[in-house]
Amino acid sequence: MKYEKIDYKLRKSLDTERYIHTKGVEKTARKMAEFFHEDVKKAGLAGLLHDCAKCLSLDKMNKAVRNYPVDELMRNSKALLHSAAGRCLAENVYGVTDPDVLEAIRWHTTGHAEMTRLEKIIYLADIIEPNRKPFPGMERLRELCMTDLDAAMHEALLLSLSHVSKQGKTLHPDTLAALEEYESKEQILKLIKEGENENED
Numbered sequence: 001m002k003y004e005k006i007d008y009k010l011r012k013s014l015d016t017e018r019y020i021h022t023k024g025v026e027k028t029a030r031k032m033a034e035f036f037h038e039d040v041k042k043a044g045l046a047g048l049l050h051d052c053a054k055c056l057s058l059d060k061m062n063k064a065v066r067n068y069p070v071d072e073l074m075r076n077s078k079a080l081l082h083s084a085a086g087r088c089l090a091e092n093v094y095g096v097t098d099p100d101v102l103e104a105i106r107w108h109t110t111g112h113a114e115m116t117r118l119e120k121i122i123y124l125a126d127i128i129e130p131n132r133k134p135f136p137g138m139e140r141l142r143e144l145c146m147t148d149l150d151a152a153m154h155e156a157l158l159l160s161l162s163h164v165s166k167q168g169k170t171l172h173p174d175t176l177a178a179l180e181e182y183e184s185k186e187q188i189l190k191l192i193k194e195g196e197n198e199n200e201d
């Protein structure tokens, strides 16, 4: 499918806020790919399509992944499932065949162990794109995203851990596996405890 058609289709399937976010992720992903000598076209396409399933109902997301493996945790959460559903729509509706692009869409919510550089770029671009509401640590993360991809991933995963444990929730096992590449299990447990304590305060 041609770029213009994808763009047109997305504008119709997403609400305005999500469409603006999508364009921000596309632009940021292209910029990061250029900086880190990755494929700019692939990064742009994955950025553009990463949230293509975001505005669907949970039921429709589940229909989109009927032939694709997802765990129970994902199946019941729109926040998690839209990435796998988006991967399936990118392939089956938007005609994307490139596995690198499809996988980058698939993993943009949880991350996973041994991520590719393109997957890291989309994961991070999603968090730092210019239209995102500011959060503590955003400026530092933005800086890292333009200097050191792994330091940025480490920081982003720590922010995610702290956010989740403050809410008294647990990280998805794939996100935990991603973080374990940067932190020892002991340190992760310590950080979870700290987050939980802050939650109780």
Ligand SMILES: [Fe+2]
Pocket: 050, 051, 054, 082, 083, 108, 109, 126
């Ligand atoms: Fe998303």
Ligand SMILES: [Fe+2]
Pocket: 021, 025, 050, 051, 126
């Ligand atoms: Fe997003």
